[in-house]
Amino acid sequence: MVGGSLFLSILVLLISFSVLAYAILAFAHVRITDADMSELERLRQEGVLPTEARLVEDFRLVHEKLSEIAPAVYLRQEFWLQIYFHLLRLARWARRGTAVAEMLDRELLRLSAYQAQHYRVALTRLEALRNPSF
């Protein structure tokens, strides 16, 4: 117990939970930082995504399409992506109309691009299954 005080221990617990949450989110952010942003455009040009960019709908659409083919090509969707997506949406709603909202929009765009990269990998594997080269 911190200094023999229950209050201090509870305080440490709460701060630790906050830092843990921040660390997980920051880890997620670092993970998607290098997503290839051109992948979304490619999907748009191929007609997989609508021509008009929509942050939330684009992510959902790629997620659904990936869900359809991922099991067939032994690809597992990363669970934390969904959590991060909903968290970003919540933060975006809470900070709407501020400069932070723009930053959150870019983060959502990166997340969609990261998801799109996975979709591309799945498509490539599916193609290889359909047309095996021996």
Added chain:
Amino acid sequence: MRVSVSLAIWITVCLANGVAFLATFRRGLDRGLIWLRWYFALAIFGNLCTHFSLLHYGYRSAQYKYAYYGADLAIVVLGYFVLARLVELAFEKSSLKLPGLRTGAILLFTGLAACSVALVYMLRGGFATSYLGLEMEQNFSFLGMLLAILLFVGMNLMQVPGVRFRRVVLSFSLLYSSGAIAYSLAAILPVLGVAIRYYAVPLTSLAGMGLIAYSLWVPEPERQPRVARAAERGLQPAQEATW
């Protein structure tokens, strides 16, 4: 052969440490991260000592308690020095000067250890290993968590490059914060103490060490300069997000 859950967790933690230790031999690793080799070597050695003292002397023996708390504390303290080294390396090319960083780390560690010992003595009237160990582990985990997260925020503010560096620092933050949560819960709810020491603490180690191993294994992506990336997307550099 029957394997208990705690033994299975212990084996998994050891394997994660082993993978992380091997990862430090990867080519092209930043020279600062090589310090992690000593960190994982000590973690493996500490785990082996704890396990064999448990097998040899039994759960209620003083030797097992010494090994358990001693090994954990040694790993946590060495983690501080790894963090201090990471701070030096992260900011060595920046304008920020950090004189006396190592001395500061040693003073911080010594001060916290002295405070923990004094508190336990005042509250308990003696130095029971488990009380002293729990107090120090909780305090050190909390401090380590703060140091790691401050380092991460500082790296973002100073725009220090290096995804792997960031991942390693975040892994440390996660390791320490989950440890602080486990020890705080053990302090608030003593009835959960045994379960937390047996299951939760090794699991937090597993998560932290696993993430460090992952951070070391995954190759660092080639990155364009920040300004070029921002220009590509039609953004001003200042608009780039930092977390």
